[in-house]
Amino acid sequence: MKLNLEKMNGCSVIFIQEERIDAHNSGELKEYILHMIEQGEVNIIVQLECVRFIDSSGLGALLSGYKHAAAKSGKLSLACCKPQVLSMFELTRLNRVFEIYADLSEAFENEA
């Protein structure tokens, strides 16, 4: 799983550098996020601009991160979803769970 991590405006922003999140790399993403949370980084924004495909395991990895961050009084939000990726969150009603921002500026306005 290719990704970059940057601290911006008090948030940990994960820039996913893959076009595809599926069962081949979602386990790695899940572990990465859980490790961050264990290290105390609980205010996380996942930037999904590069991602043009996500499957159920990818949604599951993000949901896992959301739940673990929330358990430590933090939050995992999403930003820059492409329309078809966003439609997967809508189909599973996970758009009611995650805060999904159009871009990072909007995310920082609300989360930082």
Place this chain on the structure above:
Amino acid sequence: MCNEVIQVDVIIPTQTKYLDLIGSIGEHIAKDLDDFSGDREALAYHLNLVLTEATTNAIKHATLTTPKDTVRITIHIQDNELNIKVYDHGQGFDLETVPLPDFDQPKESGMGLYFIRTLMDSVSYTKQADCNVLEIIKYL
């Protein structure tokens, strides 16, 4: 109307690194279909997703029992019917007992079959003598 006949038959090792290949085949087929009047981009994503989810299930089932197994995937299009079959050699499961996801208390797993059922027109899972077959039909 889609008057083309397309037959694809692929056998892969039970490794998730091949999911991209299988999903991409579905995506390319959707994008190249002649005379398809629906939302081509949506169909491309949905075929990619359904093939990815179905193959992931087959790989998981096989890996539990015979790690060096293979998964066979066939895609057949004829007379406006797109038919996908995914063959696994695992213990199999009862499709009818797989519940819908609980949207009020979402879980990290169990969404794959929901996608297949929601996005396609017909899904069945049958146990045959030497394998199990997940058959998925979409009317174009």
